Amino acid sequence: MDKKQMELLQGTLDMLILKAVSLGPLHGYGILLRIQQISRDRLEIQQGSLYPALYRLEHQGWIASEWGESENKRKAKYYRLTAAGRRKLQTEAEKWNRMAEVIAGILQSTPEEV
């Protein structure tokens, strides 16, 4: 974990959480691990800000929670994506891709193109 990490862009944590749980129900710590794993540890996630985000998403109805048993037989709260959450993830992803494309286009532009 002492590799060079990037700080998370404002407002992207929600999307990453949705993505993480879209692959199957996870508990909070699991979500953290999943994001780190997918990002190959290149993203730095404030663990403290993970849970408020989870509560917010749950309230908005994009994820739902349920108490279950963890791999090592302990009680843990599992989050899963709801149908609304799936749609939300899709639109957010599209938005993000368009935005990234536009920004990249701007940044790659040469003086001649302007």
Place this chain on the structure above:
Amino acid sequence: MEREMDAELRFHLEAFTEDLVRGGMARQEALRRARLEFGGIERAKEECREARAVDFIDGLLQDLRFGLRMLGKTPGFTAVATLTLALGIGANTAVFSVVNSVLLKPLNYPKAEELVALHQVAPGAAGLADFENGLLLSPSMYFTYAEQNHTFQSLGVWVTGTANVTGVAEPEQVRTVEVSDGVLQTLSVPPEIGRWLSPADQVPGGPERVMLSYGYWQRRFGGDRSAVGRNLTVDSRPRQIVGVLPPGFRLVDAEFDVIVPLAFDRGKLILAGFGYQGIARMNPGVTLAEADADLTRMLPIWMDSWSNGPGSDPHVYEAWRITPKIRPLKREVLGNVSDVLWVVMGTIGLVMLIACANVANLLLVKGEARQQEMAVRAALGAGRGRIVRGLLVESLMLGLMGGTLGVAFANSGVRLLLAMGPANLPRLSEISLDARALGFIVLLSLVSGLLFGLFPALKYSGSRPSLNLGSAGRSLSSSRESHRARSVLAVGQVAMALMLLVSAGLMIRTFRALRRVEPGFTDAEHLQVLRISIPDSLVNEPERVTRIQNEIVQNLAAVPGVRSAGFISKMPMEGFDAPWDAIYARDKVYSDGAIPPLRLFKYASPDFFRTAGTRIVAGRGLTWAEVYGLRPVVMVSENLAREMWGTPSAAIGKQLTEFRSMPWYEVIGVVEDVRENGVQEKPPETVYWPSLMDKLYGPGNQLGAVRTVTFVIRSERAGTEGFLNEMRQAVWSVNSSLPLASVRTMQEVYDRSVARTSFTLVMLGIAGAMALVLGIIGIYGVISYSVSQRRREFGIRVALGARPGNVLKMVLRQGAKMAVAGVVVGFGGAFALTRLMTSLLFGVAARDPATFVAVPVLLILVALLACYLPARRAMKVDPIVALRYE
């Protein structure tokens, strides 16, 4: 919630630590590292809580929107529930605003809590039951108390009366309050304009001054500020106006036009003369008991400082055992009206409970239909708390809607109460819907919303999703449990209705008992009364006064349609005090030092008893010849005759006197007892003197005539406008400066004296009727619903050979069970409630068996009637249809 959050975060840290340990780190170090990486745990928790708080408010808004939608979906239910609640809340608020204005708010004087009425009793004084209302103060007592006390800031005495105001337009009789020095200072209400009456205005023989009430100032002077300083001719004497009191000012409970100084002549005062109300302002921190002790200390000083004339023993009053019982002024003003108001408040509160029970019942029925919805919500993950909250939000909204509509009902309710409340209800003018009453509405709406909402909410939120998703579509039979809940509510309603109806029944019996009492006059509707006063400044000679009164009687009797006329010093129930004193009979022996029982004194004209319809039970009436001849003849009441001589006829020819220097008066007639102080009070023993007498009001006086009398006229035309004009002409043809006051029929006087009872009766009647209707609707609803749920069962029964009659009986039995259970429960409540009413009852026991039998029987019959309709429906169930129904 908080615990869940803790558990979740703890799990995170532990899992993290374990991963680190697995990676080869020492446990201790791993734990430290995990904490460090997580960051501020408390801050994270706080942020979680915030996210949840937003959740709560959002959820509430969601519930509100959803609730509104649900209420809108069932407009019938919503309308009925809102209306029921609005009626209940409106009625309760109306009564509350009366209770609030009359009982709870302090009196309208500065630092009103320091004000007291100098009430005292004299248990040792025999006769005159009237002393229950207290022994008033004598002028000499006032001086002793005012000058020698240690516990009062100020103190004074006052008495109400009337006076003639002449000089402008028609002569007018005005209501006066005569006050000693100290009365205005005690009340501390500054004048609107001008100044108070000062000690200098209380000097006998000094310049005569008066103050006006705001209303009289407006009426007589059009609110002209220059009225102060001008003269007003009161009882034919010019008196200077020194000030006007502010609007709404009342002297304790007295409304008045003019305040006149008493101006006692100190040198002429004796011990006696107990005719004045005392009020005082206590020093801060003084208790009632300390003030009582202070007055008790001064009583011997009073007896030593004054006398009743040479040769009299000033300590005769020791036998009276005069005992100060100082009361807060508020209690004095309110009198016994608080009993009535609390009973009315209690009964109307019961009506509210019944209304809540009805709405709860409706909600239960509705909840039954919404079982499926609840089950779906539960299955979708709504927690029980969330569902309860949703349902409660719905019922609170209902409550608030009822409350909003209730404001309108309360407003008209207050107006209705003001219109029909007893005219002598104290502080009537202060009653209004104020902020406190509106606060009461909000509180009542919310509390009732909780009350009727919680029951069904808890009931249905517990539904098990698995159970109800499957079965809610069918109604094989409604769940036993929910049916029981509705039955309990219906039983409660019947119980409360019983309590109210029993109370109303007792009031009806009271009213009938009052009506049956012979008041001592007959056919009150055709008995016109009016008061005329002839001040000595207008006519000085006593005999001339009597001749004028005699002429007035003759003129009145000559008006077409008049059968007879007469006059008396005071008619029964007129609402002011008559004089009283002890009398001595010639054939009895009296020990020195003791005062014999006190008797009421009245002064009647010949023809009075015939006109009023007061029966002469023995002997004969008075003649004018005897009046003018100053013949020592007198009449007495039947109860006095019986007490002194055994029978009415034995009293004839006996002689009595008031004091030694008075001649012996011979009893020539005995008249029936008269309910002087209202039909529910015992008639006082009374002596009827001629109105023209030597030494009329005491040993020191010469010939005197009673100057203020009530004329009574027996006529079919009593109370009509034309008749009134002719009577006025009849009086003015004798003397044109005599105003006619208190022109009423005896029926009005009578009604006013039973106003408190009729008010209570009407209020309990309304409450009882509302309770009956709501209770019956409750039973009808339960039975009707249960019949509709059991259609299939009835169908099967009929198909199996049950006769329609059996089905009918079955349903009726169900209703009867509820009614009987309600009656049994209600009995206990009724016993408790009616005990509180004892002071309002007359001629009937609080546990009157007739009422306690008749009302339950009536209630059960009506309940059965309410069950009959649904029962008939049950009877007519067609088995084929019923079986196909599901």
